[in-house]
Amino acid sequence: MTTVTDNSSLPHYTARSMAIHSLSAFAGEALALGLATGPVCLASCGPVVLPWMLVQPRGLRTHSTQLSLFLAARLAGYLLFAAAVWTAGSAIPHAWVGRSWLLGGTQLLLAGALFVYAAGFPHPRCARSASAAPLVHIGDSPHPRRSGAATLGFLTGINLCPPFLVAGVRAALLATLPSALIYFAFFFIGTSVWFAPFLSLSVVRRTPSLVTVARMVAVLLACWYGVSGALILMEKVVYG
Amino acid sequence: MASRSSAVLHPRVFRSVGRSLLLTLPMALWSLLMFTPSLRQSRRDVTIGSAIVIAFMTTLFYLMVRTGNTYRWRRCFFVALGFLFPIGFISALIAVRGTMSIPIERMVSGDTPFCFMVTPMLVIPAAFTRTIIFPGSILPTSSNPHSIAVMIGLWLAMTLVLGKAWCSYGCFFGGIEEGFAAVRKRAKIRRTVDKFAPRLRLIPWALLIVVVALSAALMEPIYCMWLCPFKTVTEYPAVHSVETAIQMGIFIVLFAGLVVVLPYLTKKRTQCAFFCPFGAFQSIFNKINPFEIRIDREKCVDCTLCQTTCPTMALSKESIREGKTLMNCMKCGACVDSCNKDAAVWHLKGTRVGLHPERARLLFLYGAWAMATMFGGSILANSLATMIRFLPKIHSMLLK
Numbered sequence A: 001m002t003t004v005t006d007n008s009s010l011p012h013y014t015a016r017s018m019a020i021h022s023l024s025a026f027a028g029e030a031l032a033l034g035l036a037t038g039p040v041c042l043a044s045c046g047p048v049v050l051p052w053m054l055v056q057p058r059g060l061r062t063h064s065t066q067l068s069l070f071l072a073a074r075l076a077g078y079l080l081f082a083a084a085v086w087t088a089g090s091a092i093p094h095a096w097v098g099r100s101w102l103l104g105g106t107q108l109l110l111a112g113a114l115f116v117y118a119a120g121f122p123h124p125r126c127a128r129s130a131s132a133a134p135l136v137h138i139g140d141s142p143h144p145r146r147s148g149a150a151t152l153g154f155l156t157g158i159n160l161c162p163p164f165l166v167a168g169v170r171a172a173l174l175a176t177l178p179s180a181l182i183y184f185a186f187f188f189i190g191t192s193v194w195f196a197p198f199l200s201l202s203v204v205r206r207t208p209s210l211v212t213v214a215r216m217v218a219v220l221l222a223c224w225y226g227v228s229g230a231l232i233l234m235e236k237v238v239y240g
Numbered sequence B: 001m002a003s004r005s006s007a008v009l010h011p012r013v014f015r016s017v018g019r020s021l022l023l024t025l026p027m028a029l030w031s032l033l034m035f036t037p038s039l040r041q042s043r044r045d046v047t048i049g050s051a052i053v054i055a056f057m058t059t060l061f062y063l064m065v066r067t068g069n070t071y072r073w074r075r076c077f078f079v080a081l082g083f084l085f086p087i088g089f090i091s092a093l094i095a096v097r098g099t100m101s102i103p104i105e106r107m108v109s110g111d112t113p114f115c116f117m118v119t120p121m122l123v124i125p126a127a128f129t130r131t132i133i134f135p136g137s138i139l140p141t142s143s144n145p146h147s148i149a150v151m152i153g154l155w156l157a158m159t160l161v162l163g164k165a166w167c168s169y170g171c172f173f174g175g176i177e178e179g180f181a182a183v184r185k186r187a188k189i190r191r192t193v194d195k196f197a198p199r200l201r202l203i204p205w206a207l208l209i210v211v212v213a214l215s216a217a218l219m220e221p222i223y224c225m226w227l228c229p230f231k232t233v234t235e236y237p238a239v240h241s242v243e244t245a246i247q248m249g250i251f252i253v254l255f256a257g258l259v260v261v262l263p264y265l266t267k268k269r270t271q272c273a274f275f276c277p278f279g280a281f282q283s284i285f286n287k288i289n290p291f292e293i294r295i296d297r298e299k300c301v302d303c304t305l306c307q308t309t310c311p312t313m314a315l316s317k318e319s320i321r322e323g324k325t326l327m328n329c330m331k332c333g334a335c336v337d338s339c340n341k342d343a344a345v346w347h348l349k350g351t352r353v354g355l356h357p358e359r360a361r362l363l364f365l366y367g368a369w370a371m372a373t374m375f376g377g378s379i380l381a382n383s384l385a386t387m388i389r390f391l392p393k394i395h396s397m398l399l400k
């Protein structure tokens, strides 16, 4: 690695650059995971969001405000979940000898979950796990309902679909609470890209190649987690 | 229609020798200009290598102009580039280091020549952390002239001129599979490839997303470390652990499958079409490039011959019906040369489709061939010089 401002080819690390490196590290992973699993979020939240968007008064401005509110509340749900899973994860002591086994095993489980997701999308469980429509049913209204957008966003934000759990397990294993929160924030950005087409009402459905690319990304990420999990376990077996 | 047809020079009608020579003259001068410094050198191997390349590139351009055929002559250059690059590269590595593998300490000291494949992986880390995640030196050094700054500058210039045509006039890897794809007369596997092509074509995009995100995540060029098939014929990290052994295994399997066996069986450039994330990245630049291939719907009879010929599956029935190629067209010219209705044509964006296709082809070729001579030509000259240097040694080794 080479610092751009430095003409020497040797690495030049400071505490700040180390912090930025590690931030970029899990942010990149979370973003990729979000982008890859976004369609499942769409499948899970779409049935709730789409009818609700359709009954909102027309106009790009109204729809943008509503979607922003929805996404903001969804982010709040994500961050709350990240804090909860990290607290649970940090209960495991760092010096515990089984930590490598847990880490390797978790990576393999993540790989399995992503494979299942990629093979069986949209998984029926995702549709069921979405917030029930009656809870947030708003009805045909001539005025935009802000509380409705926020409620919908928050409830879909804490729904336990497989990609969400995958991200949750990763966040639980991170070293600090801010890292877990940043991880979920980037995961949120990745998944939210898939919601933008709601503004023009389901462009995604007209371009199935996007969904196929997302599924391929999930398979490739699953391979990555699989190999890195297997390597962790192999090292544990070989070196103890 | 009649007047339009008469204005079109039939691509397979030979130009006169005089006119062809005249049109080749600028390219001959460009080649001379490019290689003048090498010709002036006192080293005989460099002078001979450069002289051969000037003659080779100028002759191929002349043949493209005279015959109206692009694909066949371009392929001669491209396959030569694909096979001579590793020969020159490996010989130099063995002469300098005695091995193709790079020890970790040399990698850390920035002794790795920069490869353009890594470009998309550099963007996010460079933007957010001002770090280039490649173990090469930024500025040229005496031991490594192929520094990051030089190679990115070259890539940028070529991309602006060529767009995705980089993949058929610039890339020093694509020629290897194009060579293997040219061996058989007919494809052994065709239907399966056709059937799965719409999905397979999306793999490079998925790989691009994954390698860019994971490279940013882990601050290392993931593609180079785990997935590049061409490590097999260039430079790889020394195998010293289970992890590096797995990496080496992946390189070899990918190279054998995607670059040798599948191109041989399918007559397609399978690695370029269905794997290379850098190719997907280059496709984005096709949008800003003024040249493209179009299908003149008034002449097309939907025989799909062009689709069958295309080495990267950049045509589908739907795209032909729309009169366009897909985004991954690398402007190799195979479809144009194969269409016997003159419906597949070179096109300058903003003009009417089929109006002056030969003019558009020549305009494109001047830019593309100039770049090919500058970049690929110097690689060829370098490889030839290395081979000439090593010939006596190999000869004496054989005699012993």
Ligand code: SF4
Residues within 6 Å of the ligand: B295, B296, B299, B300, B301, B302, B303, B304, B305, B306, B307, B320, B338, B339, B340, B341, B342, B343, B344
């Ligand atoms: S080969 Fe020519 S006529 Fe046949 S489908 Fe292609 S463009 Fe149309």
Ligand code: SF4
Residues within 6 Å of the ligand: B293, B309, B310, B311, B312, B313, B314, B315, B325, B326, B328, B329, B330, B331, B332, B333, B334, B335, B336
């Ligand atoms: S569409 Fe034509 S020019 Fe483009 S890659 Fe295919 S054969 Fe080559």
